[in-house]
Amino acid sequence: MIIQxxxxxxxxxxxxxxxxxxxxxVFGILRLVNFSxxxxYAFGAHMAMIFVSIKFxxxxxxxxxxILTGVLGVVIDKLALAPLRAKKSKGIAALITTIGISYIIQNFLMIAFGTQTKFFPKIFDYGTVYIGGVGFSTTQIFIFGVSLVLLLVLTFIIKGTKIGLAMRAVEQNQKAAHLMGIDVNRVITFxxxxxxxxxAIAGTLxxxxxxxxxxNMGFLxxxxxxxxxxxGGIGILHGAIFGGLVVGVSESFAATYLGGTYRDAIAFLILIIVLLIKPAGLFGKKGIKKV
Structure with missing residues (x-):
């Protein structure tokens, strides 16, 4: 049961x-929590549903x-956030803007697709594989494998490519990166x-x-x-991955041993405990500003 x-x-x-x-x-580059x-994520799931329903x-x-969800992310930045950066608005303005964008997208999905839940076909469903008496559904294996590969690809892009180097430079200091010839706006768009x-990948899976x-599947x-x-430490890639695994495992065990009522609360409880002990997150470091 524990292994399952x-x-x-x-x-x-x-x-x-x-x-x-x-x-x-986004937080690493702009120091902005993108609440949209x-x-x-919900938009990406609906786009996948459309193409799956027409037998793609x-x-x-x-x-x-x-592609479509990535373009939506770029549109959000170009239409709503870039003008605020150009005017050098306070961070709270961008934060509130992302909350507003979230509701705009959510209401668009309600108007276009309705408020009721819709069926999405099970992906890669070829039964159950048993290893050592423990059953693993092929859907679970597929989701885990695809997610792992994509997270490795993301890590490679950021750690081992030229654009990834530019992203890390912009994260460290936007002005210095610009003076070194890096197109900061292009990095933000990417x-x-x-x-x-x-x-989009997460929503589809x-x-x-x-x-x-x-x-409104994206809210919770x-x-x-x-x-x-x-x-894990917001702005830190491996911290986000580790944090996701902790939240997923804690939710699964809470649903089994405490009941489905507590499955959503346990993740936030763990978060509060960790932040009380280490406010910067498990992998985060306390920022020091020289004056």
Whole structure:
């Protein structure tokens, strides 16, 4: 039972990690908590549902969802956040803007697709594989494998590519990066596209896991992923991944041993405990400003 719940939790945690990475990427570059990210995740799930329903197949549907959701992330930045940066508005203005964008996207989904839950076909469903007496559904194996590969790809992009080097430079100091010839706006645009793409992947995988899609599905998932990002140390990629796994596993065990009523609360309880002990998160470091 313990191994089974650990497997369930790790599968769910990998998806939370994908969403949390989107929070961490944007926060690392702009020092902004993008509260529209949960709604972007729901948008990605709905785009995948459209293409799956017209018989595109899961992989083409996922690719098209990644493109469209990534473009949505870029549009959010260009139309709403870039003008605020140009005017050098306070951070709270951008934060409130992302909350407003979240409700705009959510209401758009309600108008376009309705408020009722919609069916999403189970992905890669080929029965159950038994290893040592423990059953693993092929859907779980597929979700875990895809999430792991994509998180490794994201890590490689940030740690081993030229654009990733530029992202890390902008994260350290935007003005210095600009003086060194880095196109800061292009880096920010790429970051928002990457965040939207990761949200689309997470939305498609989780919809195929639970087989439902609905307009406000991103609200709670977004909060849990934000908690995961803060838990690991927001702005730190490996911290977001670890935080996602902790949230997923704790939720799985809470649902089994405490009841479904506590499955959502346990993640936030762990977050509060960790922040009381280490406010910067498990992998975060306290920032020191020289004056």
């Amino acid at each position: 719940q650990l497997t369930n939790g790790l599968t769910l945690g990998m998806v939370y990690a994908l969403i949390a990475v989107g929070y961490s990427l 990210h949960g709604a972007v 197949g899961i992989f083409p549907a996922l690719i098209l969802s990644i 970051t928002f596209f990457l965040g939207g793409a990761s949200a 989780i919809s195929g896991y639970y087989q439902v899609v609905y307009a 998932a977004g909060l849990k992923a934000f908690s995961a990002a803060v838990l």
